Amino acid sequence: MSIDRQAMNRIMSIMRRGRTPQLTDHHPESHSTQQTPSEHSSTNAPEYRQASRPSRRSSTPAAPYGHRFSEFSSPAVPASIWYSSDFLLGAGMVILQPSSGKVLLCCEGERWFLPKGRKDVGESLEQAALREAYEESGYRVEFLPVVQEMNAPRPPGSRRQGNSLTTEPFYVSATAYGPGCMRSNGIEYIIFWYIGQIAADAVRETGTGMPDEQHYEAHLLDFDAALNALNNSGSQESVLLLRMAHCIWLQTKKVINGGSPPNNRVGGSVLEAERRDDIIT
Numbered sequence: 001m002s003i004d005r006q007a008m009n010r011i012m013s014i015m016r017r018g019r020t021p022q023l024t025d026h027h028p029e030s031h032s033t034q035q036t037p038s039e040h041s042s043t044n045a046p047e048y049r050q051a052s053r054p055s056r057r058s059s060t061p062a063a064p065y066g067h068r069f070s071e072f073s074s075p076a077v078p079a080s081i082w083y084s085s086d087f088l089l090g091a092g093m094v095i096l097q098p099s100s101g102k103v104l105l106c107c108e109g110e111r112w113f114l115p116k117g118r119k120d121v122g123e124s125l126e127q128a129a130l131r132e133a134y135e136e137s138g139y140r141v142e143f144l145p146v147v148q149e150m151n152a153p154r155p156p157g158s159r160r161q162g163n164s165l166t167t168e169p170f171y172v173s174a175t176a177y178g179p180g181c182m183r184s185n186g187i188e189y190i191i192f193w194y195i196g197q198i199a200a201d202a203v204r205e206t207g208t209g210m211p212d213e214q215h216y217e218a219h220l221l222d223f224d225a226a227l228n229a230l231n232n233s234g235s236q237e238s239v240l241l242l243r244m245a246h247c248i249w250l251q252t253k254k255v256i257n258g259g260s261p262p263n264n265r266v267g268g269s270v271l272e273a274e275r276r277d278d279i280i281t
Contacts, residue, residue: 062079063076064076065077065078072240072244077174080188082188085184086184086185086186086187086188087187087188087189087190088118088182088187088188088189088190089118089119089125089128089190089191089192090116090117090118090119090128090132090189090190090191090192091116091117091119091125091126091128091129091132091191091192091193091194092114092115092116092117092129092132092191092192092193092194092241093114093115093116093129093130093132093133093141093193093194093195093196094114094193094194094195094196094241094242094245094246095114095115095133095137095139095141095196095197095198096144096195096196096197096198096245096246096249097197097198097199097200097202097220098144098197098249099199099200100200100220101222101223102220102221102222102223102226103220103221103222103223103226103242103246104137104139104198104218104219104220104221105218105219105221105226105229105230106136106137106216106217106218107216107217107218107219107229108215108216108217110232110233111233112226112229112230112232112233112235113230113233113235113238114230114238114241114242115132115133115135115136115137116132116136116191116193117131117132117135117136125169125192126143126167126194129143129192129194129196130142130143130196133196134208135208135209135210135213136208136209136213136216136218137204137208137216137218138204138205138206138208138209138216138218139198139202139203139204139205139218140198140202140205141196141197141198142196142197142198143167143194143195143196143197144167144195144196144197144249145165145166145167145252146165146166146167146170146195146248146249146252147163147164147165147166147248147251147252147255148166148168148170148248148252150166150168150170152168163255165252167194167195169192169193169194170193170194170195170244170245170248171192171193171241171244172190172191172192172193173190173191173193173237174188174189174190174191175188175189175191176188176189177189193241195245195248195249204218223242223246226242227239227242227243230242
């Protein structure tokens with residue numbers, strides 16, 4: 001096996017096509033297959049985003065609409081602003097078991113999925129991610145510290161520690177739901193994705209989910225089996241999330257064991273950095 005760059009490009013190509021189908025359920029966590037991020041479109045979209053600069057010291061121009069930040073992300077979208085009734089924040093997780101190298105997936109019948117859900121009022125995104133993982137999988141989940149490429153500034157005194165471990169989100173997805181969702185004219189559902197872990201002796205608890213989630217199951221699968229399960233469930237977004245989370249974790253193990261990521265870059269570039277069979281199929 002080797003890195004299948006064509007497979008990753010196909011996933012991103014599928015994710016960039018078309019808008020998410022309109023939902024009529026009041027809850028965006030519909031029991032249908034997970035939807036992929038939709039590409040914003042507008043016939044009157046400006047050529048450049050009218051956005052403020054990232055920092056006072058930056059003079060970098062705004063990215064043109066449709067600009068690709070990397071091959072692992074959707075294209076840039078026009079600058080947007082949504083009122084509180086028109087957006088919804090959520091959190092999700094890719095859960096690994098480092099001791100076995102397996103992946104924890106939830107399932108409902110023949111549908112396999114990653115745990116995710118809406119953030120409650122007064123709840124942080126991190127709290128939401130852990131709660132949703134527990135409710136939908138039945139396992140006590142913790143964040144998995146990893147070395148990843150990111151743009152978030154580090155606390156003073158740690159700026160030069162490029163390979164330090166973090167538990168920051170490794171992906172953000174946005175899906176537009178049409179009229180009927182949440183009994184409104186539609187919403188933009190923004191989900192922050194984290195990497196989590198369960199212990200080697202973790203035991204699944206029952207009755208942890210909401211009333212309509214009591215029939216959910218959770219199983220530990222080998223990486224390849226987990227990829228196939230998500231792919232057969234039609235969720236290209238989840239396939240991409242799992243591939244990237246698994247790569248980041250493997251690269252983190254390499255760094256911890258004394259290795260160094262090429263050019264001190266991990267994140268998306270891990271797929272470019274490694275050619276070994278155990279990185280990605």
